[in-house]
Amino acid sequence: MAPLPQFAADTALVLRMYRAMTLVRVFDAKAVNLQRTGQLGTYPSSLGHEAAHVGVGAAMRPEDVLAPVYREFGTQLWRGVTMTEILTYWGGDERGSDFAVPRQDFAWCVPIATQTLHAAGAAMAFKVLKQPRCALAYIGDGGTSEGAFYEALNLAGARDLPVVFVIINNGWAISVPVAAQTAAQTLAQKAVAAGIPGVQVDGNDVFAVREVVGEALEAARRGAGPSLIEALTYRLSDHTTADDASRYRSGQEVKDAWALEPLIRIRDFLINAGLWDGAKEQALLDECTLKVDAAVTEYLGKAKPSSDAMFEHLFAALPARLHEQRLIARKYASKPSGH
Amino acid sequence: MVEAIAMAHGWEMQHDANVVVIGQDVGANGGVFRATAGLQERFGKDRVQDTPLAEATIAGMSVGMATHGLKPVAEIQFMGFLYPALDQIVNHMSRMRNRTRGRLSCPVVIRTPHGGGIHAPEHHSESTETMLCHIPGIRVVCPSSPVRAYGLLLAAIRDPDPVMFLEPVRLYRAMRQEVNDDGQALPLDVCFILREGCDVTIVTWGAMTMETLRAVTELDKRGISAEVIDLATLSPIDIETILASVAKTGRLVIVHEAARNVGVGAEIAALVAEHGLYDLLAPVQRVAGFDTIMPLFKLEHDYIPSVQRIIDAVEHTFAG
Numbered sequence: 015m016a017p018l019p020q021f022a023a024d025t026a027l028v029l030r031m032y033r034a035m036t037l038v039r040v041f042d043a044k045a046v047n048l049q050r051t052g053q054l055g056t057y058p059s060s061l062g063h064e065a066a067h068v069g070v071g072a073a074m075r076p077e078d079v080l081a082p083v084y085r086e087f088g089t090q091l092w093r094g095v096t097m098t099e100i101l102t103y104w105g106g107d108e109r110g111s112d113f114a115v116p117r118q119d120f121a122w123c124v125p126i127a128t129q130t131l132h133a134a135g136a137a138m139a140f141k142v143l144k145q146p147r148c149a150l151a152y153i154g155d156g157g158t159s160e161g162a163f164y165e166a167l168n169l170a171g172a173r174d175l176p177v178v179f180v181i182i183n184n185g186w187a188i189s190v191p192v193a194a195q196t197a198a199q200t201l202a203q204k205a206v207a208a209g210i211p212g213v214q215v216d217g218n219d220v221f222a223v224r225e226v227v228g229e230a231l232e233a234a235r236r237g238a239g240p241s242l243i244e245a246l247t248y249r250l251s252d253h254t255t256a257d258d259a260s261r262y263r264s265g266q267e268v269k270d271a272w273a274l275e276p277l278i279r280i281r282d283f284l285i286n287a288g289l290w291d292g293a294k295e296q297a298l299l300d301e302c303t304l305k306v307d308a309a310v311t312e313y314l315g316k317a318k319p320s321s322d323a324m325f326e327h328l329f330a331a332l333p334a335r336l337h338e339q340r341l342i343a344r345k346y347a348s349k350p351s352g353h
Numbered sequence: 354m355v356e357a358i359a360m361a362h363g364w365e366m367q368h369d370a371n372v373v374v375i376g377q378d379v380g381a382n383g384g385v386f387r388a389t390a391g392l393q394e395r396f397g398k399d400r401v402q403d404t405p406l407a408e409a410t411i412a413g414m415s416v417g418m419a420t421h422g423l424k425p426v427a428e429i430q431f432m433g434f435l436y437p438a439l440d441q442i443v444n445h446m447s448r449m450r451n452r453t454r455g456r457l458s459c460p461v462v463i464r465t466p467h468g469g470g471i472h473a474p475e476h477h478s479e480s481t482e483t484m485l486c487h488i489p490g491i492r493v494v495c496p497s498s499p500v501r502a503y504g505l506l507l508a509a510i511r512d513p514d515p516v517m518f519l520e521p522v523r524l525y526r527a528m529r530q531e532v533n534d535d536g537q538a539l540p541l542d543v544c545f546i547l548r549e550g551c552d553v554t555i556v557t558w559g560a561m562t563m564e565t566l567r568a569v570t571e572l573d574k575r576g577i578s579a580e581v582i583d584l585a586t587l588s589p590i591d592i593e594t595i596l597a598s599v600a601k602t603g604r605l606v607i608v609h610e611a612a613r614n615v616g617v618g619a620e621i622a623a624l625v626a627e628h629g630l631y632d633l634l635a636p637v638q639r640v641a642g643f644d645t646i647m648p649l650f651k652l653e654h655d656y657i658p659s660v661q662r663i664i665d666a667v668e669h670t671f672a673g
C-alpha cells in the first residue's frame with residue numbers, strides 16, 4: 015500500500031470530500047425516485063462512482079474545464095453545478111445546461127466519446143492563448159471503443175496539450191462487459207500508442223483518485239503534456255432508469271461490488287481518525303436530505319418553457335425566415351403543464 | 354411494433370443462414386427496445402453479436418461482411434448516434450456496387466429508432482431521414498405499423514442492396530396489431546394507401562400516420578374526405594401513386610415530423626409541381642417539424658406536428 019498523500023492530513027478537505035460523496039449519493043437516490051414516479055426523465059445513476067467523481071472534482075481547479083459524459087454528478091456538484099440544474103436537464107429542459115457556475119464547463123455529452131475531442135480543443139485554446147489552465151474529459155470503458163477517443167489521445171499527444179482523459183471503467187457499457195470491448199488487458203495502456211502516460215487508479219479510493227488526477231493536471235499545467243487515467247470502479251445501478259441490468263449480469267457480481275463501494279472506505283478512515291461517529295453521520299444525512307429536497311422543490315416549481323425556447327438560442331439572432339415558424343409554434347403550443 | 358420487428362428477424366435468420374445481427378446491446382439484452390429479444394439464445398453468439406461501442410465499426414464491418422457472403426442486419430441504438438457511421442455508408446456501402454461495376458455489393462440493413470415523443474434524453478429523438486435520402490445507392494424505409502414493419506423488414510433483408518430502416522419509436526409500444534409470422538414480405542419502393550378519399554391527398558410516413566389518421570377522422574365530420582398515403586419507402590419515392598391520388602383529389606398536404614427545410618416533403622412537392630401541377634386546385638401544404646433543434650422532451654410535443662396543425666393545413670387548401 016502506498017502511503018497516504020499529503021492532503022490526507024487536511025481534515026477539512028477530507029471531510030468536504032466525504033460530505034460531497036454523501037450528498038451525491040442522497041441526491042442520486044432521490045433522482046431515481048423522481049423518475050420512478052414520473053417526475054423526471056430517464057436518469058443515469060452515479061451510484062458507486064462517488065469516489066472517482068468527487069476525487070476528480072477535488073483535483074481540478076475552478077478555472078480548468080470539464081468535459082463530462084452524463085453521469086459524473088459528483089464532479090459537477092463539486093465545481094458548482096446545482097442539483098436543480100441537473101434535475102432540470104434530466105427533466106427535459108435545456109435550461110439545466112445553462113450552468114450559473116462553472117460558466118466555461120461543457121454540458122452533458124450524450125453522443126459517446128465526442129467530448130474527448132472538445133477537451134483536446136479547449137486545451138489547444140489554452141495553449142495558444144497561453145493560459146495556465148487544463149481541460150479534463152471523462153469517458154466510459156465502452157466509450158474507449160469509439161474512433162473519436164483515439165483521435166483525441168493522438169491529437170493530445172502529438173500537440174502536447176494540457177488535457178487529462180479520465181476513463182471511468184465501471185465494468186459495463188449498458189449490457190456489454192469490458193472484455194467484449196477490447197482485448198487490451200487494461201484501458202490505461204491505450205495511452206501507449208498515443209505516446210502519452212497512462213495509469214490505473216483505484217476509482218473507489220477518493221484519496222488515490224484525487225492524488226493521481228491532481229498530479230496529471232499539474233503536469234499538464236506546467237507544460238509536461240497530457241495523460242490518460244483509468245479509474246477502476248463499478249456501476250452498482252442499472253445503466254439508466256430505462257435499463258434492467260438483471261437481464262445481463264448476475265446479482266452475485268453486484269453484491270460483491272457493494273462490499274467495495276467507495277463510501278465505506280473513507281467513512282472508516284474518518285472514524286479511525288476520530289473525526290466521525292454515528293451522530294455526525296445522521297446529522298449529515300439529514301442535512302443532505304434537506305438540501306436535496308430544496309432542490310427538488312425548486313425544480314418542480316419551474317414552469318414549462320414556452321415554445322419560443324426552441325427558437326431563442328438557435329442562433330445569436332433569429333434569421334427572418336424563422337420568425338413565421340416561431341409564430342406557428344406559439345399558435346399550436348400545448349398547454350403549459352407541470353410534471 | 355417492436356415484437357413484429359423481432360419476429361421478422363427470427364423468420365429470416367431461421368430461413369437464411371447468412372443473415373447475422375450486429376449492434377450494441379443486441380445480444381443478451383435483446384436491444385434497448387427489445388427489437389432483437391431472444392435472438393442470441395436462438396441463433397448463438399456468432400450470428401447475433403454485440404459489437405464494441407463504435408458506429409463506424411458497425412457500418413464498416415457490415416461492408417466487409419456483406420461483400421463476403423453475409424447479410425448483416427445492424428442496429429444503431431438511436432438515430433442521433435448514426436453519424437459516425439455515415440462515412441462508411443456514404444463512401445462505401447452506397448457505392449460498392451457502382452464502383453466495382455457490380456462485382457461487389459452490400460446487402461446490408463441498418464435499423465435505427467426514428468423520431469421523438471417518448472420523453473427520451475437529448476439526441477434520442479432525431480428524425481434526420483433527409484440526410485439519408487440524399488445519398489444515392491441506398492434505400493430509406495420507414496414502417497407505420499407492426500404489419501408493415503414485419504413485411505418491409507423482410508423485404509429490406511432480402512434486398513440485394515443497402516437499406517436504412519427507420520423505426521418510429523412512438524410506435525414501438527403504442528401500436529399493437531396481429532401479425533402473421535408467415536415470411537411474407539411487403540414490396541419496397543411503393544407507397545401504401547391507408548385510406549381512400551376524394552377531396553385531398555395527405556402523404557405521410559412513420560409515426561405521423563397516427564396524428565394524420567386522427568385528423569382525418571375529424572375532417573370527415575367536417576365533410577372533407579381525405580386520402581391518406583403512407584410513403585413507406587422514403588427513397589426512392591413512389592411518385593406515381595401520389596400523382597394518381599392528386600389527379601383525383603386536386604389537393605396535397607404533406608405531413609412529417611422532421612424539420613421542414615429540405616425535408617422529404619420538399620422533394621414530394623417538387624415532383625408534384627413538375628408532373629402534376631395542373632391537377633392542383635390549391636397550393637401544396639407542408640406540415641412539418643420546425644427548422645429548430647429537436648427540443649428536450651418538455652417541448653417535444655410543441656415540435657411534433659399536432660392533429661390541429663394537420664386539420665388547419667387541410668382546411669387551408671379549401672380556403673379562397
Ligand SMILES: Cc1ncc(C[n+]2csc(CCOP(=O)(O)OP(=O)(O)O)c2C)c(N)n1
Nearest residue numbers: 124125126154155156157186187188430434
Ligand atoms: C455514439 C453513441 N453510441 C451509442 C450511444 C448509446 N449509449 C449510451 S450510454 C452507452 C454505453 C456507455 O458505456 P460506457 O462508455 O462504459 O459508460 P457508462 O454508461 O458505463 O458510464 C451507449 C451504448 C450513445 N449515447 N452514443
Ligand SMILES: [Mg+2]
Nearest residue numbers: 154155186187
Ligand atoms: Mg461503463
